[in-house]
Amino acid sequence: MFRKYLAKRVIYGILMYVVMIFTYSALFNKVAEETVRAQIQEQVAQEASRYRNVTPEKLRELIESSRAAKLHQYHLDQSYATRVLWRAVDTLTFNFGRSAIMKAPDGDREVLAIIGDAIPRTIVLFTSEIVLVTALGVILGLYAARKPGGTLDKSVSMVTMITNGLPAWWLGMLMIMLFSYAVPIFPSGGLQSNPPPQGAAAVLDFLWHLALPLLTLVLLNTWGTGYLIRNIVLSNLQEDYVMAARARGVSERRVLFGHTLRTSMPAIMTLAILGLFSSIAGNIIVEGIFGWPGIGNLYFIAVQQNDVPVLMGTLAIETLLNMIGFILLDLIYGLLDPRIKTGGKA
Amino acid sequence: MRIGETLSGLGDFWKEYRKVGSGLVGLAILGLFVLFAVLGPALVPFPGAVDHWHDITYWQDNPMAAPPAWTNALVARKGAVSARLQPTESYPSEGGGASYAFAYDYRADRPPRDLIFRYKGSGKVFALLEATRPDGAKAEIYRGQLELGTDWQRISVEHDARAGVLELVSSVDEFIGASIDPASARPVSLLFSEIESDMADSPRALKGEYAFELRIQPLSQGAKAGVPELLVSGQVSGVLGTDVSKRDIFTGVVAGIKWALFIGFLTSIVTVILGVTLGVAAAYFSGPVDWLLTRVYEFVYLLPVLPFLIVLSAIYKPSIYTFMVIICLLFWSGPYKPVYSMALQIKEETFVEASRALGSSGGRIIFRHIIPILLPYSFAVMALSVPGVIVYEASVSLLGLGDSSIVTWGQILEAALSQGAVINSLWWWVIPPGLMIALMGMSFAFIGSAMDKILHPKLKTR
Numbered sequence: 001m002f003r004k005y006l007a008k009r010v011i012y013g014i015l016m017y018v019v020m021i022f023t024y025s026a027l028f029n030k031v032a033e034e035t036v037r038a039q040i041q042e043q044v045a046q047e048a049s050r051y052r053n054v055t056p057e058k059l060r061e062l063i064e065s066s067r068a069a070k071l072h073q074y075h076l077d078q079s080y081a082t083r084v085l086w087r088a089v090d091t092l093t094f095n096f097g098r099s100a101i102m103k104a105p106d107g108d109r110e111v112l113a114i115i116g117d118a119i120p121r122t123i124v125l126f127t128s129e130i131v132l133v134t135a136l137g138v139i140l141g142l143y144a145a146r147k148p149g150g151t152l153d154k155s156v157s158m159v160t161m162i163t164n165g166l167p168a169w170w171l172g173m174l175m176i177m178l179f180s181y182a183v184p185i186f187p188s189g190g191l192q193s194n195p196p197p198q199g200a201a202a203v204l205d206f207l208w209h210l211a212l213p214l215l216t217l218v219l220l221n222t223w224g225t226g227y228l229i230r231n232i233v234l235s236n237l238q239e240d241y242v243m244a245a246r247a248r249g250v251s252e253r254r255v256l257f258g259h260t261l262r263t264s265m266p267a268i269m270t271l272a273i274l275g276l277f278s279s280i281a282g283n284i285i286v287e288g289i290f291g292w293p294g295i296g297n298l299y300f301i302a303v304q305q306n307d308v309p310v311l312m313g314t315l316a317i318e319t320l321l322n323m324i325g326f327i328l329l330d331l332i333y334g335l336l337d338p339r340i341k342t343g344g345k346a
Numbered sequence: 347m348r349i350g351e352t353l354s355g356l357g358d359f360w361k362e363y364r365k366v367g368s369g370l371v372g373l374a375i376l377g378l379f380v381l382f383a384v385l386g387p388a389l390v391p392f393p394g395a396v397d398h399w400h401d402i403t404y405w406q407d408n409p410m411a412a413p414p415a416w417t418n419a420l421v422a423r424k425g426a427v428s429a430r431l432q433p434t435e436s437y438p439s440e441g442g443g444a445s446y447a448f449a450y451d452y453r454a455d456r457p458p459r460d461l462i463f464r465y466k467g468s469g470k471v472f473a474l475l476e477a478t479r480p481d482g483a484k485a486e487i488y489r490g491q492l493e494l495g496t497d498w499q500r501i502s503v504e505h506d507a508r509a510g511v512l513e514l515v516s517s518v519d520e521f522i523g524a525s526i527d528p529a530s531a532r533p534v535s536l537l538f539s540e541i542e543s544d545m546a547d548s549p550r551a552l553k554g555e556y557a558f559e560l561r562i563q564p565l566s567q568g569a570k571a572g573v574p575e576l577l578v579s580g581q582v583s584g585v586l587g588t589d590v591s592k593r594d595i596f597t598g599v600v601a602g603i604k605w606a607l608f609i610g611f612l613t614s615i616v617t618v619i620l621g622v623t624l625g626v627a628a629a630y631f632s633g634p635v636d637w638l639l640t641r642v643y644e645f646v647y648l649l650p651v652l653p654f655l656i657v658l659s660a661i662y663k664p665s666i667y668t669f670m671v672i673i674c675l676l677f678w679s680g681p682y683k684p685v686y687s688m689a690l691q692i693k694e695e696t697f698v699e700a701s702r703a704l705g706s707s708g709g710r711i712i713f714r715h716i717i718p719i720l721l722p723y724s725f726a727v728m729a730l731s732v733p734g735v736i737v738y739e740a741s742v743s744l745l746g747l748g749d750s751s752i753v754t755w756g757q758i759l760e761a762a763l764s765q766g767a768v769i770n771s772l773w774w775w776v777i778p779p780g781l782m783i784a785l786m787g788m789s790f791a792f793i794g795s796a797m798d799k800i801l802h803p804k805l806k807t808r
Contacts, residue, residue: 303747
């Protein structure tokens, strides 16, 4: 039964992803093609400069045939609909094309290699953020739920509202001004010191560079998470088993940390996963502020250089990540609550 | 719903709303914002500047990256404040010319960065500038011919009066004047310092009333010069200082209020109307309409909004209005699902059934019976979705993809980021625009959650 549900969700997700990629390719095909055309032009010119001892007529013929072959190879000589189709197929097979300016560390200009190089760093930053935010949020939420309407509870919901419309990247700018220049404790950006230290020092150096962006994100996102966890815990505190436990004389501490936290855990885990994916989709440009070379930083460079293949590749990868996140979430729901999968409706 | 009913409903709502402290705070902040947006042009020193925000020449007489004027209160050595002075008196001279007297009261410890006399006119004129210091020293510090045009003509003491100021120093003490290296001398600093042997290296401020007389004499037939003004380009400037492009940040921040309110309000209103209408339509009509709308909803919901907006803006460079339309098309998924499930419930209520039995059309039931019930919820969602819209606009602007015909806080921050405000600790450039974004987000969050509390009393505490 669960297997059937799983298959259904995954297939539906893949279908949706295909539709999205088709939409992107219809929206952005024209600009993406311009880049490819420019690249072909460059390659043909390069080839032409290599020919020696040929008559001008012969040279022109060679160039024309080479250009025609390349245009055909990229399907640029076909109708608009076909071109959109091929761009979508290329994107779906992770064939994002080549960047004009950027390179992966090994000198590769393939967009996939550039993104592949950046993704692990993004995942490290945001996963550690979510782990910290969830841990702190649980503590905050539990203590706030203990005395609803109390000082802590009120301040948590107040700070949540204050941080609600506060851009993480702006806080990042302030943090850099404060902790890298006014009181120089942390480096202002980057992944490691130059020259990079060796051995155990390298790990410490990495953590030192991770600290400020991480601190910024945690400082901003803990409150909202704490508030949501408070709501989850509060609704569980009203269940009968809590009253039963209290009636049995179980200490309030054990009621909170033992009974309530345990039953709230699935909802909290869902919150964490959702937080991870929404943070990657929404807070990504924080990386640009800290020069953290993940996919968020790619946006800054690609926008400045007008690097269309990188932009589109990044968008496709982020869409895929988003999709995986939502499918994962659905599956966890299905696993935790058997009623959902029999419901049928998506 | 009749007007009377609506009014009394609003009255009841306000009675409840008044009890929520944070809601009142939010409303007060929003009120201030609206006030500033309306009074904006009257409050800022450069009212016409909004149309010239990206025009560097408009700002060229301001000091570069000067801190706010009030920072003088925090430091021991006060800096001269930027000012714009009109002539105190003027009298005509022979041959159709005129003389203008300016008085500048210098009370700071650090002299201005420059004094700029500027005027407009036509034809060729001869200009002569004479300075009188509080210690009685007096000299002609500039003379020259100028060709006037439609643009401002400037006499800058720092750039045009080097020789004249040195002469002024020499007229008091020949030896000190001769000891100063003309190539490295800083005319404005010399003009405002006590005349003593180390005045070039460690100047001591000479405070008091400085008088300037500018004589403008027409040279060609029909040459005319307008009334000049004196711009003091200070060490500190305005309410919020200036940026590296010499723009007055206060003017920009106030102009940003108007755009933030406009973008936030309009998009959230359209977004919520779209989301509520579609949600109700899907619930009411069910069947294929429901199926189709739900698929479209899922498509929009699964789209990574910020990356999509960035790529779209990078490729198409949309104007702010196009951008707002795109936001509306992406954000309606927010209220859609809750409205959908609420409408499903309302649809089964007996009064809807009765209306249907009386022969009401689908549109009538939706707009007369279902949507009025959802209105309070919609207003709460509207308020709560404003901060998101503003932050998205700011984020896209931060990447340099904003509409360059307007001024938004995101664009000010983009300039700050790309021109090194963070590295050079120009805090007065970074903090105010971001603080505005945060404050506006906060005020709408307060208002929205206050409405939410009234609508869902359960959320209040326990």
